[in-house]
Amino acid sequence: MAKEPVRVLVTGAAGQIGYALVPMIARGVMLGADQPVILHMLDIPPAAETLNGVKMELVDAAFPLLKGVVATTDVVEACTGVNVAVMVGGFPRKEGMERKDVMSKNVSIYKSQASALEQHAAPNCKVLVVANPANTNALILKEFAPSIPAKNITCLTRLDHNRALGQISEKLNVQVSDVKNVIIWGNHSSSQYPDVNHATVMTPSGEKPVRELVKDDAWLNGEFITTVQQRGAAIIKARKLSSALSAASAACDHIRDWVLGTPEGTWVSMGVYSDGSYNAPAGVIYSFPVTCKNGEWTIVQGLAIDEFSRKKLDLTGQELTEEKELAYSCLS
Numbered sequence: 001m002a003k004e005p006v007r008v009l010v011t012g013a014a015g016q017i018g019y020a021l022v023p024m025i026a027r028g029v030m031l032g033a034d035q036p037v038i039l040h041m042l043d044i045p046p047a048a049e050t051l052n053g054v055k056m057e058l059v060d061a062a063f064p065l066l067k068g069v070v071a072t073t074d075v076v077e078a079c080t081g082v083n084v085a086v087m088v089g090g091f092p093r094k095e096g097m098e099r100k101d102v103m104s105k106n107v108s109i110y111k112s113q114a115s116a117l118e119q120h121a122a123p124n125c126k127v128l129v130v131a132n133p134a135n136t137n138a139l140i141l142k143e144f145a146p147s148i149p150a151k152n153i154t155c156l157t158r159l160d161h162n163r164a165l166g167q168i169s170e171k172l173n174v175q176v177s178d179v180k181n182v183i184i185w186g187n188h189s190s191s192q193y194p195d196v197n198h199a200t201v202m203t204p205s206g207e208k209p210v211r212e213l214v215k216d217d218a219w220l221n222g223e224f225i226t227t228v229q230q231r232g233a234a235i236i237k238a239r240k241l242s243s244a245l246s247a248a249s250a251a252c253d254h255i256r257d258w259v260l261g262t263p264e265g266t267w268v269s270m271g272v273y274s275d276g277s278y279n280a281p282a283g284v285i286y287s288f289p290v291t292c293k294n295g296e297w298t299i300v301q302g303l304a305i306d307e308f309s310r311k312k313l314d315l316t317g318q319e320l321t322e323e324k325e326l327a328y329s330c331l332s
């Protein structure tokens with residue numbers, strides 16, 4: 001029997017990530033090749049005509065899994081009945097704007113969209129915040145949607161995770177699919193800590209630690225980390241636009257693994273509401289290694305954290321605590 005369609009909301013759908021993301025969802029990349037979907041696309045009135053153009057293209061693409069499209073500038077219509085919400089919409093940083101100005105615009109958007117999701121989304125809706133500052137936008141969404149379980153609100157650090165896999169694969173000249181269990185700790189910002197201490201590569205003679213294969217701790221503790229931390233900025237410099245296809249693909253990976261589960265023996269990185277695991281600050285959205293099963297994520301426990309890593313986990317945690325304070329000061 002055919003499955004019931006899942007309703008997937010994409011906010012900011014007229015933007016560049018939205019344009020890359022909606023066809024992936026309609027093709028089954030996010031929820032599986034046998035899962036029909038109904039796309040809900042939200043943007044703001046100045047982008048309504050562009051949004052309608054995206055809707056026209058979705059119709060023209062004749063995706064067999066796509067059972068309906070809602071394209072709207074009405075947040076209530078957009079949120080009604082959605083099972084998955086991918087929050088890409090936000091206010092970009094413009095020349096001359098202070099960090100606080102960008103934060104202020106975005107946290108008020110996330111505060112109001114929190115209420116709409118809380119009141120109108122399907123029960124147990126899974127939320128992924130992509131728009132920056134992703135961790136803090138997700139935290140505000142969580143705080144202002146108290147009836148949505150905290151476990152259902154996450155932010156995207158899978159792009160950083162995938163970037164780390166990509167760097168290791170390039171360095172070792174191995175298939176990216178043979179590299180696993182890197183970790184992104186903390187904030188989706190340049191303070192994030194990409195950690196390879198538990199990462200492995202599948203080789204013809206079995207699974208080997210990344211450190212053993214790379215044999216270059218100076219690179220792993222230096223250039224590798226800064227390359228992953230600065231990759232978003234490097235893409236902006238090269239494209240004059242921020243990452244879009246890789247961000248859209250990572251958003252699909254995040255939701256797919258959350259809903260359908262992570263492979264046995266593999267973890268991924270997700271920004272989730274911190275319970276203080278690994279002495280990260282509790283009460284912020286912090287990126288941890290997680291495994292997923294039956295639609296629930298669980299933080300991987302018991303990994304050894306050396307002194308070098310400890311400092312980096314603390315630094316990015318400190319930044320998140322400061323962002324939280326700044327966000328609240330913007331809202332008050």
Ligand SMILES: NC(=O)c1ccc[n+]([C@@H]2O[C@H](COP(=O)([O-])OP(=O)(O)OC[C@H]3O[C@@H](n4cnc5c(N)ncnc54)[C@H](O)[C@@H]3O)[C@@H](O)[C@H]2O)c1
Nearest residue numbers: 012014015016017043047089090130131132134156159247
């Ligand atoms: N977490 C990550 O890994 C990651 C990676 C790349 C980009 N990003 C962030 O994702 C966001 C989107 O990037 P983009 O390149 O698609 O930007 P974009 O400017 O092309 O698109 C953003 C869209 O959001 C819309 N929008 C603005 N306010 C809105 C609101 N209140 N409700 C609904 N829609 C609204 C805009 O009209 C626009 O169409 C940015 O904040 C970017 O920094 C995050």
Ligand SMILES: O=C(O)C[C@H](O)C(=O)O
Nearest residue numbers: 132231232233235242243
């Ligand atoms: O939009 C940005 O500032 C960069 C983006 O978050 C990215 O990591 O590519």
